[in-house]
Amino acid sequence: MSRAFNFSPGPAMLPEPVLRQAQAEMLDWHGVGASIVELSHRGPEFIGVAAEAEADLRKLVGIPDDYAVLFLQGGATAQQALVALNFAEPGQAADYVISGHWGKTAIKQVKPYVDARIAATSEADGFRNIPDPSTWRLSDDAAYVHITANETIHGVEFRDTPKVGTVPLFADFSSSIASEPLDVSKYGLIYAGAQKNLGPVGIAVVIVRRELLERAGQPRADIFDYRSHLKGESMLNTPPTWNWYLAGLTFKWMLAEGGVQEFARRNAQKSKMLYAAIDGSGGFYRNEVDPAVRSRMNVPFFLYDEALDKAFLKESAAAGLMALKGHRALGGMRASIYNAMPVEGVQALVDFMRDFRERHG
Amino acid sequence: MSRAFNFSPGPAMLPEPVLRQAQAEMLDWHGVGASIVELSHRGPEFIGVAAEAEADLRKLVGIPDDYAVLFLQGGATAQQALVALNFAEPGQAADYVISGHWGKTAIKQVKPYVDARIAATSEADGFRNIPDPSTWRLSDDAAYVHITANETIHGVEFRDTPKVGTVPLFADFSSSIASEPLDVSKYGLIYAGAQKNLGPVGIAVVIVRRELLERAGQPRADIFDYRSHLKGESMLNTPPTWNWYLAGLTFKWMLAEGGVQEFARRNAQKSKMLYAAIDGSGGFYRNEVDPAVRSRMNVPFFLYDEALDKAFLKESAAAGLMALKGHRALGGMRASIYNAMPVEGVQALVDFMRDFRERHG
Known part of the structure; x- marks a missing residue:
């Protein structure tokens, strides 16, 4: 069979030129005698791949220098938990705007850690719209306001960035990052699983305003600490190198297009x-x-x-x-x-x- | 250049037949019109791949039915933190035997969660041996005893399973799982990053005696809960499908050899x-x-x-x-x-x- 048009919600269709390049390089990446999936993440070859991927993502999305970029495991769901651990005091308020299934997942993940408040929800309408920002019940003492920029299941999308005052806006952009211009500076933190617009499954991207990393957050293992991941250049432990590489090829394809x-x-x-x-x-x-x-x-x-x-x-x-x-x-x-x-x-x-x-x- | 002999500690060399099969299937897996990396984890194709991988791993390692098998993200390091969250009460004692670098990493990850005790360490000897089990200072009230079965950096390996009484033995087998017969029943839990003996980077395996999952553990997000992952058949969120697939091919290769x-x-x-x-x-x-x-x-x-x-x-x-x-x-x-x-x-x-x-x- 030839290649189909694949409407999967994620893992999703990848650009054919990206798959063809990965195929051609599968046994021997750039003549080094091994596949990229067999190379040490500490070696110059993969470090180059990783650095290029970050530079290309910064260019593609338009990420300002005062934002850090992390490439992590665990998908968007792990980040949903980690944002509470990293940026909220234990039991601090955090505001959630629920416009579909993934907003509900996000608030579920943080319940052990914060006073998770539903600032607004369109659940009574079957998530057929987004609650009007003028009706949101926001807390001045919230660690952050969380939205889901695009709801993959319910098919609703914020068409404008809501104004939420001085509390930083955190957004799950898993299914719409890099699909149109985005003013990153309006957000404190953006996270996205890569398997929709950014490339393959198995890697997630976190874009965070650096000054927020000064927050103490909650007691947590080093592996759950964004500051440690930043210091370790997203190689605190062995990263998912092949997935990172394939995401990088996808970034290059998007820039070239x-x-x-x-x-x-x-x-x-x-x-x-x-x-x-x-x-x-x-x-x-x-x-x-x-x-x-x-x-x-x-x-x-x-x-x-x-x-x-x-x-x-x-x-x-x-x-x-x-x-x-x-x-x-x-x-x-x-x-x-x-x-x-x-x-x-x-x-x-x-x-x-x-x-x-x-x-x- | 032809393929080299690659002595990388991990990500490590993969069997050439596995890479060749992944290469051949890269654009169209089994004639479905898409790559395996583009297929939904909820579809029958990937569910079949995942189930076969678990069955093959059970056969390969000899995993008894009363042990659950999880395929997870985050590498072995994330599991080092998660074992404390899942199996120890807050502040409960946990005994660590340190025979190299990775044992030190393991104890570092759990310090926010448990009373992490060094039951024995060979650090004073430069990790050139393993502390004699007769000298270990084990605690009756420990949630578990943790060892690193093989130390990748220091090159030391337990040649016998130590006897630790009634407290369950947890072991990091990242660099020696499936390298020789293993009596899983002597362990409460075994974890391993796949990128050494089991296949590609980006996926880890947890093998755990089911009855241990009845422990309450500590407050934690659903995504950090092994019980939730088991209930969700390791698809609580989108799993690293390609990595799981490549691990599965590696299991089949090992069985065939x-x-x-x-x-x-x-x-x-x-x-x-x-x-x-x-x-x-x-x-x-x-x-x-x-x-x-x-x-x-x-x-x-x-x-x-x-x-x-x-x-x-x-x-x-x-x-x-x-x-x-x-x-x-x-x-x-x-x-x-x-x-x-x-x-x-x-x-x-x-x-x-x-x-x-x-x-x-």
Whole structure:
């Protein structure tokens, strides 16, 4: 079989040139006689790969010098716990704005450590919108305010950075980092699992304003201490070198394609095409999210008759359109269309959806 | 350049057939139209890969049914902290036997959580031996006794499982798991980073007697809770799928080669060859470890004149023998000869060492 258009929410589709390069270098990286996955993280070869990846990510995302960048294990979920350990006093207040499943996960992780407060939630609306920032109940004594920039399952996305006063804003950007220009300076901390827009699974990125690292935080093991990871240049212990390398190749690909400006353009085009196909289907397909906060990355949609779901999944797979099944929490369908998904992939999906509707409508 | 014999301590050499298979499958795994690194961890394809890897590891190591197996991120160092959080009451005693650098790391990680006691240490001897178990000061009230089965830097290895009474024995087996038969039932918990004997970097294995998971442990985030990981089948959050897959391929390779019995034979042969070359060099090379506890996995050695170190490293690299430089804590040389290092690699090293000695002795 040739390569399909893969709409998986993460681990997600990777750029084919990145996979081809990794394939070509698999047994012998740059003529050194070994794979990158076999090289010591302390050797000059991998140290070069790691440094280039950080420099490229800084350029790609536009990370100011007063922000540190960490490449860590544990995914975004581990960072959800670690931000409380690193930046809040034991039992200190921390404000959470919940706009979907991952916001709920974030607050669950920190409950042993902080006075986790729900500043706002759109759960009563089935997470079909984002609570209006004017209604948020923020605490002056909070260690931070936490938001989920894009909710992968519910398909809602902050289209503007909320203003939260002097308390630093922490954001889970796992599914939208590097998808459009981002003003990092508005955030105290940004974290992201790489497996959606930044490359492969198995590595997460933390971008943190350096001055915040002066906070004492809570008693914790050295391996849970962001300051130690920074001092150790994200090599406090053996890092996931292959994953870091593949993320670095992905950063280079994104820069070569035109950077976040170009991906913002493509992502706007792709998501508009898909929402138009849904909204223009006369009710055959529907997306229930408030159009003002619809995600450009994850598009959940439902067929008017769920009895057709099985046929939709079977026929779409046969047409080379992979992984369209919705998350079990919502049912229906979901198309994740991150940076590596080409416009042609969304065009193929839209064409299939029209054809399917004509045959089953 | 062709592939070198890579003596890196970890990330380490992988079996060439494993790399070749990963290379062949890089763009399209088993005809599904996507790479394994692009597939959802919730899909049937990866769930199958994960389940096979666990079954193969159980067969390879001989893990009894009353032991759970977890595949986790964070390396062995994260597990060093997590064992305290999961199995000790806050401030409870925990006994550590220190026989090298990694034992020191282990005790450092748990200091915020337990009353970490040094039951014995060979530091005064430069970690050239292992403290005699008859001298260990063990506590009846300890949550566990922790040892490092093989010390990667200092090159010392427990050749027998110490008897520690009723307190469960926890062991870091990062650099010797699956290198010879192991009686898992003598341990309460075994953990290992995969990047030495089990495959690639970026994934760690925890083998734990199920009944120990009933302990309350300490307040901790769900993501730091082994019980939650077990319930979630090591997919509590997105696991490092590619690393898990590559570890699985390595398990299959080890089983096909004859399993741990065969690797025990090869590893005994390889290490005997190398120690004989050192001991028989008339003092040109020396290894300072007590022969009774010399590691079969990591062989540190020194040249009689350290002024020759640079030439040794340059000439060995030119001869296709990679990564022989010793750890900065010890200096000199170190040859790591895990399962994936063929006998031919050690023969090439021994031949080079004799030749080098004849030219420089």
